Amino acid sequence: TTPEDAAADGEITVAAGGGDGGDVAVAGEETPETPSNVLIKPRMVARGLEVSVCQCPKAMRRELKHVFTGKTVTDDWIAIPTNQHSEMDLVNVGDDVEFEKDRCLNVFMDFGKAICEQLRSCGYWADYIDPCSGLPMLTPNCNKVYSEVDGMQMLMHYPIMNAAMCKILLHPKWGSAVYPATVFTDAPFSAISQLLKSSYFVNSEDEIDGDVKEGSPTKSAEATVES
Numbered sequence: 420t421t422p423e424d425a426a427a428d429g430e431i432t433v434a435a436g437g438g439d440g441g442d443v444a445v446a447g448e449e450t451p452e453t454p455s456n457v458l459i460k461p462r463m464v465a466r467g468l469e470v471s472v473c474q475c476p477k478a479m480r481r482e483l484k485h486v487f488t489g490k491t492v493t494d495d496w497i498a499i500p501t502n503q504h505s506e507m508d509l510v511n512v513g514d515d516v517e518f519e520k521d522r523c524l525n526v527f528m529d530f531g532k533a534i535c536e537q538l539r540s541c542g543y544w545a546d547y548i549d550p551c552s553g554l555p556m557l558t559p560n561c562n563k564v565y566s567e568v569d570g571m572q573m574l575m576h577y578p579i580m581n582a583a584m585c586k587i588l589l590h591p592k593w594g595s596a597v598y599p600a601t602v603f604t605d606a607p608f609s610a611i612s613q614l615l616k617s618s619y620f621v622n623s624e625d626e627i628d629g630d631v632k633e634g635s636p637t638k639s640a641e642a643t644v645e646s
Contacts, residue, residue, distance in 0.1 A: 454576045458608055461502070461575075464619045466526045469502045472611055473574045475603070483603065485563040487546065487555060497611060499534070499602040500574050501527060504593045510582065523598035524550055531556065531602050537614055543606035550600045567599040574601075 453460055459472035475483065475496045483492045503523045509516060531547030535557060538545035546557045553564035568586045571577050578589045590597040604611065 452576075454574070457575065458497070459612065459615070462620060464530075464615075464621070466529075467503055468526055468530055469504075470530075470615065470619065471500050471575065472608070472615070473498045473500060476573055479570065479573045482565070486561060486565045487558050487603070488561045488563070490544070490558065493605065495605065495607070497604055497606065497608060498570075498574055499604070499611070500571055501530065501600050501602070502571070502590055502593075503527070503598040503600075504590075505596045505598050508594075508596050509598060510585070510587055510595050520598070524600075527598070527600040528556075531600070534602055534614065534619075535604075537618070538604050538606050538610070541606070541610060543604055543610065545602065545604035545606065547602040548600060550598070565601070567601060570601055571599045 454473075456474040456476050457471060458474060459470075461469045461471045464470050475492075475498050479498070480492050480494070480496060483496065484490075503526060505519050505523060507516060507519055509520060527547075527550060535545040535547055546555045548554070548565050548567065549556050550567060553566065555561050555565075566586070568579055568588045571588055572579050577591065579586050580589060581587070587595050588597055588599055589595055
């Protein structure tokens with residue numbers, strides 16, 4: 420499924436740039452309106468990791484059926500997209516860029532491993548994508564690459580631009596100095612929310628609840644997704 424196909428479904432915005440006539444959003448512009456599938460808006464946790472919680476839209480669920488071979492992708496699957504503000508534009512090349520990519524990779528891998536272990540210990544399925552390969556870390560025999568750039572556009576409606584043969588994610592605050600990576604799970608929103616509040620978010624519960632989008636599932640109601 421291409422971003423254009425998903426846009427036709429009314430689930431994501433069309434990719435900006437690349438000569439298609441769209442305006443390229445840049446860091447410092449007004450943050451886009453929060454999409455309806457975002458259950459918890461972006462929040463900073465330890466080590467500079469920005470974390471959100473999103474229902475997986477229909478276009479993404481179609482892709483995930485091929486990414487997680489052998490798994491039944493249901494309407495209630497949830498994504499936990501993360502972004503890190505890199506110290507430099509990762510589109511560039513050089514030893515400093517590679518070192519920064521490795522630093523961001525280690526931060527996400529520690530988070531992904533920990534939260535998946537916690538969710539799995541509660542009886543839920545969870546997996547995280549290796550940003551280097553685009554393949555799941557815990558689901559065997561998978562060879563379909565997950566695109567973090569396309570995925571972040573589907574989930575958060577962040578714009579992307581085309582540069583040569585590459586798609587570049589544009590974070591609303593950080594521009595292209597961003598490192599995206601994602602966790603997926605079939606755990607209910609109530610379990611994910613409680614885990615993040617107890618183990619990762621550092622603010623008081625009242626402040627955290629203020630970032631849960633109005634109309635999102637509560638602790639007593641699991642997330643539902645339009646089919």
